[in-house]
Amino acid sequence: MKVELVNLTKRWGDVVGADGINLTIEHGEFVAFLGPSGCGKTTTLLMVAGIYKPTAGEILFDGKVVNAVPPKDRNIGMVFQSYALYPHMTVFQNISYPLKLKKVPKEEMQKRVQRVADMMGIGHLLDRKPAQLSGGQQQRVALGRALVKEPQLLLFDEPLSNLDARLRLSMRSEIKRLQIDLGITSIYVTHDQVEAMTMADRVAVMKDGKLQAFSPPDELYERPKTLFVAGFVGNPPMNFFDVEVVIENGEYHARGVGIDLVVPAERGEKAVGRGKVIMGVRPEHVSLADEGASGVINIVEPLGRDDLIDVRIGETDVQLLVEPGLGLRIGDHVKLHFDTENVQFFDPDTEKSLLW
Amino acid sequence: MTTTTFEVEAKSGLWRKIVSALPYVALSISIIPILVGYYWVIIATFSYRTEGLFPVDANGNIGGFTLQNWQFLLDPQIWRVTLNSFLIAIGMVIGVGFLSTLTGYALSRMNFRGRKGFLGLTLVLHAFRPELLLIAIFQVLLFIAGIPLLGKVFGFNTVGGVALVMVALELPLGIWLMKGFFDNLSWDMERAALIDGASRFRVWWEIILPQVKPGLAALAIFNFIAGWNAYLIPFTFTIGAKVSNLSVYLNQFSGDTSPTGWNQVAAVGLFQLLPILIFFIFTQETLLSIYGGGAKGGT
Numbered sequence: 001m002k003v004e005l006v007n008l009t010k011r012w013g014d015v016v017g018a019d020g021i022n023l024t025i026e027h028g029e030f031v032a033f034l035g036p037s038g039c040g041k042t043t044t045l046l047m048v049a050g051i052y053k054p055t056a057g058e059i060l061f062d063g064k065v066v067n068a069v070p071p072k073d074r075n076i077g078m079v080f081q082s083y084a085l086y087p088h089m090t091v092f093q094n095i096s097y098p099l100k101l102k103k104v105p106k107e108e109m110q111k112r113v114q115r116v117a118d119m120m121g122i123g124h125l126l127d128r129k130p131a132q133l134s135g136g137q138q139q140r141v142a143l144g145r146a147l148v149k150e151p152q153l154l155l156f157d158e159p160l161s162n163l164d165a166r167l168r169l170s171m172r173s174e175i176k177r178l179q180i181d182l183g184i185t186s187i188y189v190t191h192d193q194v195e196a197m198t199m200a201d202r203v204a205v206m207k208d209g210k211l212q213a214f215s216p217p218d219e220l221y222e223r224p225k226t227l228f229v230a231g232f233v234g235n236p237p238m239n240f241f242d243v244e245v246v247i248e249n250g251e252y253h254a255r256g257v258g259i260d261l262v263v264p265a266e267r268g269e270k271a272v273g274r275g276k277v278i279m280g281v282r283p284e285h286v287s288l289a290d291e292g293a294s295g296v297i298n299i300v301e302p303l304g305r306d307d308l309i310d311v312r313i314g315e316t317d318v319q320l321l322v323e324p325g326l327g328l329r330i331g332d333h334v335k336l337h338f339d340t341e342n343v344q345f346f347d348p349d350t351e352k353s354l355l356w
Numbered sequence: 357m358t359t360t361t362f363e364v365e366a367k368s369g370l371w372r373k374i375v376s377a378l379p380y381v382a383l384s385i386s387i388i389p390i391l392v393g394y395y396w397v398i399i400a401t402f403s404y405r406t407e408g409l410f411p412v413d414a415n416g417n418i419g420g421f422t423l424q425n426w427q428f429l430l431d432p433q434i435w436r437v438t439l440n441s442f443l444i445a446i447g448m449v450i451g452v453g454f455l456s457t458l459t460g461y462a463l464s465r466m467n468f469r470g471r472k473g474f475l476g477l478t479l480v481l482h483a484f485r486p487e488l489l490l491i492a493i494f495q496v497l498l499f500i501a502g503i504p505l506l507g508k509v510f511g512f513n514t515v516g517g518v519a520l521v522m523v524a525l526e527l528p529l530g531i532w533l534m535k536g537f538f539d540n541l542s543w544d545m546e547r548a549a550l551i552d553g554a555s556r557f558r559v560w561w562e563i564i565l566p567q568v569k570p571g572l573a574a575l576a577i578f579n580f581i582a583g584w585n586a587y588l589i590p591f592t593f594t595i596g597a598k599v600s601n602l603s604v605y606l607n608q609f610s611g612d613t614s615p616t617g618w619n620q621v622a623a624v625g626l627f628q629l630l631p632i633l634i635f636f637i638f639t640q641e642t643l644l645s646i647y648g649g650g651a652k653g654g655t
Contacts, residue, residue: 046547049547049551050550050551051547051550051551070550071547071550071551072550072551072552072553072554072555074551076551077551078547078548078551080544080547080548081544082542082544083544084542084544084545084547084548085545085548086545086548086549086563086566087567088566088567097549097552097554098552098553101552101553101554101558102553142548145548145552149552149553
């Protein structure tokens, strides 16, 4: 099912939940709504589900406006963070509830529930009550309940947030595989950028009710359209500097306090002559070197495979990953090399990218 | 060396036992007056009269057991008033249960103009002593009595009228209690059911109501007891045995003109107490959940 949101807005008095969201989700696409809590992603999802009525704007399913269609007639399945299983019903009754409401004949109901339960690996738990299941099993039941009516649109509201880290990883790939196998258009709300990046075909980044960007994960990472997207996507986050870009001897230089980098011409020319701009460099493009900008180590965080260190250059803290076991300590003086090929520039006032 | 360690351990074990027994001892002692009271009531109902805690006959000798105190059971009037007590109690269970479940749900889930004010007003109403309202209620019941048909059921001097007043007085508490239970339920469950295809009413009936069953049961028990023991309202708004209830019937034994037959009062009192006692034995767990579940909900 193709889903279009046109200027979708939700307000409660002065409180803005979603502010003029415009996006189109293609048939079979897996889209993640990514943003910090309170950014309006769940509000938008609940409007798509029909639980909230939009204040303004339209929701279209396959070209038809569904604003006034109640949730039960939208043919959607939804998985909640809290699982939202019915505690007084068995697993079988939980999964079969949507079918019971559709008045599906008993025999077919039995068959469909069993098939979905087997697919989710909970076929042997059908007689249990939700309270007797582990968190992961409960989430599978919730997923089974959403899938059993064969919906045309699947909605996920932070479904993995309540699971422990390891289970989250396995459920992540399971959901992704399931979505590819079944080909159901899906919207996945999360505040976890790794989840969004790994699972989604396209990611919609939201902040304060507004859509910041809507693009495939790699594009989001390499060509962030706003300062917020650049800072929110990627872990550890992008480093930002206040710089001025000038031309000297035919080369573009980005100069700030304690820093002077030569940047590629095609990027530098878009930031030159604008006075102060914000330059962004990802941690993986910064490395320790014998020559370069000098700074003092602020923090050392061992992560196992790498050490995350925080180096103060002038007034800016720069995060970078280094090999562990270098024996670096807080207070050490180091020199940093910046790989400027992928450098980003942003307008400090509009916070929009100067490049894309 | 080893023996002394053993001794110390044995001593501390004994000490621990004594400490853990202390609460039981304290509770046992404090419960004695209550048990003695029950014992006295039971003995009194079967004896001519009592002296201290012992049954005595007319000459003051120990003995004098008799069943004459229970003769009221042969009076057809007792069954009439028992039925009335039962009707009032059941009326309260159904009336308060039904109305507070609906109202509590609406107040918990819906946002409408005047919601806060309504909640506050309900609480204030609960603070009113029924005694303050007697005259006003009397006027209302008289008015209802004037309405054809309805007046016969809910008017002045009817069992229905008494039940109606009792329900009204108990509603604020019931509403707040049920609202508290509903507040504890997650919205997601309702949303899930709506998406699964249930109508608003089915969500309430099939998904939400089963979750508040313990609260509903506790409320029902509370109201049954309140209705069964009702005295002030039936005493004030009924005239004559046909519509009075057990408590009012009990009152006539301690009349102003004749000496009080305490042993008879005890017998009728015990008769009134029995259903409650039996009821309580089976429902005490649910009854206690009213404190556990209902208290958690805020506004």
